[in-house]
Amino acid sequence: GAITALIGVARYLQKPYTAVTIQPIHPRFSYLPYVEEITRDQSVVRDESYDVAIIPDAGDVRYTGTASLFQLLRGRPTLINIDHHVTNEHYGDINVVDSNASSTTELLTTILRHHEVPVTPRMATSLLTGIVTDTGNFSNPATTESS
Numbered sequence: 001g002a003i004t005a006l007i008g009v010a011r012y013l014q015k016p017y018t019a020v021t022i023q024p025i026h027p028r029f030s031y032l033p034y035v036e037e038i039t040r041d042q043s044v045v046r047d048e049s050y051d052v053a054i055i056p057d058a059g060d061v062r063y064t065g066t067a068s069l070f071q072l073l074r075g076r077p078t079l080i081n082i083d084h085h086v087t088n089e090h091y092g093d094i095n096v097v098d099s100n101a102s103s104t105t106e107l108l109t110t111i112l113r114h115h116e117v118p119v120t121p122r123m124a125t126s127l128l129t130g131i132v133t134d135t136g137n138f139s140n141p142a143t144t145e146s147s
Contacts, residue, residue, distance in 0.1 A: 001130030002056035002082070002104045007034040008123035009112070018045055022065035032129060033122035042069045050077040055092070057104035057130075059085035082107060084134075102147035105130025110146075 003019055010017040011034075019038040029035060050073060058064045058081070070076070081092030084107055086099040101107040105127040112119055119127065135143040 001029075001032065001126045001128075001133065002108060003038060004032045004034045005105060005108055005123050005126035005130070006054060006056060007037060008120060008126060009117060012117065012120060012123070018048070018050075020045065020069060022069075029129070032126055034126075042072060045069060046072045047074055048072075049074045052080060053077040054080045054082060056082045056108070057084070059083060059088045061089070061091045082111075100144070102142040102144055103130045103134035105134070106147050 003021060007019055020042060021038055021040060025035060025038060055064055079092040080094045082096045082104055084098055084101040084104050088097045098107050109127050131147050135147050
């Protein structure tokens, strides 16, 4: 949900982007908007230059499996870590970490509201998916009034 929500934001802001994940996306999430734009092929970034890399929902960079990905890039982009895990290691150049948030997508929703970025219906689908999955359908202790 966080990755596809960020794709929606990039599209809304008309910013170029590449969406790469190391883990396969479970087929149950095939309904998410922009999911077809996410690749597992790390070579798509080979020799590319990026200003920013955003890693959502990962408490540590080892979990993401992106060490090899960063080796393919020309230069080093500013790394933005957006996460809600209390164990987050604050590995980014910019760390937006709130362990009180039920999910990274709840945190993203707050960020979008703060910056007055309209949430499109497609972004809302992604954001809600993240909140629902991380709160166990609003049934686990991570569920708060904010979620």
